[in-house]
Amino acid sequence: GTLVAVPVVNVFGFIHKSRYLPDRRDLNRCFPGSETGSLGARMAHLFKTQVLDLCTHAIDLHTGAVYRSNVPQIRANLASEETAEIARAFGVPLVLNSVLRDGTLREVAEANHIPVITYEAGEALRFEESCIRPGVRGIINVMRHLQMLPPSKKHAVAIEPAVARSSLWVRAEHDGVFRPMVALGQRIKPQQLLGRISSPFNNNE
Template identity: 45%
Template sequence: MVRPSFEIGPIRVRPGQVKSVSLPITRLVTGADVDLPVRVVHGREDGPTVWVDAAIHGDEAVGVEVVRQVLAELDPKTMRGTLIAVPIVNVLGFMTGDRYLPDRRDLNRSFPGSARGSLASRIAHLMMTEVVAKCEVGIDLHTGSDRRTNLPQIRADLEDPRTRELAEAFAAPVMLHARIRDGSLRAAAREAGATVLLYEAGEAWRMDGWAIEAGVRGVRRVLAALGMTDALEEDPPTPSQASFKSSWVRARGTGMLHLEVALGEHVSEGQRLGGLFDSFGKRVRLVHAERSGVVIGRTEAPVVNSGDAVVHVAEV
């Protein structure tokens, strides 16, 4: 029996084909249309329908490259199931390198959205109705924000067996049990019945090769775990370290920050992580770990104020 075509927007994708579609969002003052770019890889054989998206925040470039590389490696003639790829969700923000939309709304606090709401709400609604509603699994790709960089990590509901199984298949260095944020794509998609993994890695508006490589391999491993593709030819990956508790160490003074720990490094409670110095080099304050665990995020800002988050440590 021939597999039916896949419908999205105004197009139909036949089994064994790849097609791109531009879903209308809005029109600029110049008269140019702004569309949501989507590519569908519709396998010849039956299987799950999965989406992968990036750049819900317009300054997050790592995920866009992850999607590009994943698509380049897929063959619809041998793939089972269907992959919907949305490399840039926040198109307007991405064009200017801005995390938010022109109205300063955070798109990842605007789901599930509304067809008649704000611009952010309309984009969220379009994403939910045309992409998420058609899928059973989703991978949402992100990077650090506000001059922070993140160790490759999966954030998900680790208490849900199916979600944890896919998080383990992704095999990022750390998988973090993360609470649901109201208005996020993950929250809305879960409410709609989808299993969602959120990938965090690298720094905003950077093409961090190590974060891209870990993301590409992780997505490919999930597709293989779902039976959509063959397993990667690689040595067995190191199992993810699971964490159910994490916190940021905050600066207790203001100054130039010199950190002495790297992403992925294991630290002990009370260990010195770095120091704060004034402009003449006089040490103002030391920074110490407040829990034992692995460093999963750190600020890259050269100057911090009292109370700023500087090192993210997850208990494992």
């Protein structure tokens, strides 16, 4: 098989340090796009026809947002058996079941019977080796799983990932400075203290 790699899809966003295009559209909500639509629609259409339509499988690479670091994870539609297989083959400790959203690359890929997973790790605008290395290793793992590469000669211990069927946001009820009490990716228990929020203007905590 052949690996087709596109280092940067949203070139405008990369240059201007923003996920949004100049018209404030999110490219990953513009798929499948069109030849005559907005800038985002045209870029999405070009990527779909020139890249995605040539592929049998896809891995979408993302970081977290600015000032927000994400633990290395795979997001995938686990209802698809083949997608679930490559999600586990990637080999990171966390796999999150993620529903398909309209206009995303994952949604249009699955609609065209192309199994696709998203590797999301780290923070935007940063190169973090602790996130890059598992990503590169995971891509190679998937290529071996698909028999695009021969099996590794090294005896690697298989990682059985924790599989989360859903996720939620825990939002603070007060403003202030957040001081975490747990590390990113650390397993926690019910009622465990995650952090403290204190204000520099009073004694509230």
